[in-house]
Ligand SMILES: NC(=O)C1=CN([C@@H]2O[C@H](COP(=O)(O)OP(=O)(O)OC[C@H]3O[C@@H](n4cnc5c(N)ncnc54)[C@H](OP(=O)(O)O)[C@@H]3O)[C@@H](O)[C@H]2O)C=CC1
């Protein structure tokens with residue numbers, strides 16, 4: 001397949017290596033220095049585009065791919081508030097798009113485990129409170145992580161006592177008003193070069209249950225994005241990475 005890489009940083013470079021190993025060809029590489037090459041004409045040389053740029057640039061890139069009608073895999077996080085508008089534009093233009101806050105198979109298994117746990121724990125919400133932690137490298141631009149938002153939205157769908165998620169980070173950690181019983185707290189930490197750690201904690205007076213995923217590196221994210229790029233062309237509409245993995249329980 002001919003692949004366009006929109007964003008050629010830590011993820012873009014790792015995706016390139018995996019794509020070449022799987023006999024794909026990279027026909028376009030875009031970063032901050034050559035954005036003028038991101039044209040409809042250049043995009044249409046690709047069978048599929050893979051977008052791992054920044055929260056500030058992802059939307060322009062998405063709409064450019066929609067204009068070019070090129071299937072698009074989006075891994076960039078930090079634009080959750082625009083998700084519905086992108087879904088609508090994708091369906092209206094008949095251009096397939098897949099978004100995944102996390103493309104690794106391990107995290108997608110973790111999503112399922114966490115959802116099942118939330119369903120069970122909702123029966124014990126008089127005894128257990130739930131909160132979350134995410135830890136990432138200091139270069140990360142968004143908070144909470146996209147992965148944490150996906151996990152939190154799944155918990156909110158099952159755990160009736162919680163009404164919304166709230167991010168607690170270095171900027172607002174002394175704001176005690178955030179700690180209301182109806183808030184699902186996501187504690188976001190930025191440390192060194194941590195690739196990505198996510199924890200769901202159920203705490204009672206007598207014990208604690210912890211569900212934890214630790215990424216050892218970015219390889220799993222990058223492989224998942226290439227698998228998505230192989231899966232998406234020929235489909236129609238907006239997809240979540242969860243639909244690609246489609247685990248049977
Ligand atoms: N869904 C998933 O599984 C994963 C998602 N992510 C997300 O992916 C995104 C990228 O992560 P990562 O690779 O680590 O970040 P990096 O900062 O390493 O790379 C970002 C790249 O985007 C480039 N860029 C800047 N402006 C544009 C533009 N207008 N168009 C295209 N590219 C541009 C930067 O160029 P320059 O270097 O010239 O500044 C850089 O090459 C983040 O949002 C991160 O959260 C990360 C890992 C897994």
Ligand SMILES: O=C(O)C1=N[C@H](C(=O)O)C[C@H](O)C1
Nearest residue numbers: 077101102140145146147196
């Ligand atoms: O910025 C990162 O590095 C990562 N971002 C994604 C997220 O926000 O969830 C996925 C992964 O955790 C790494």
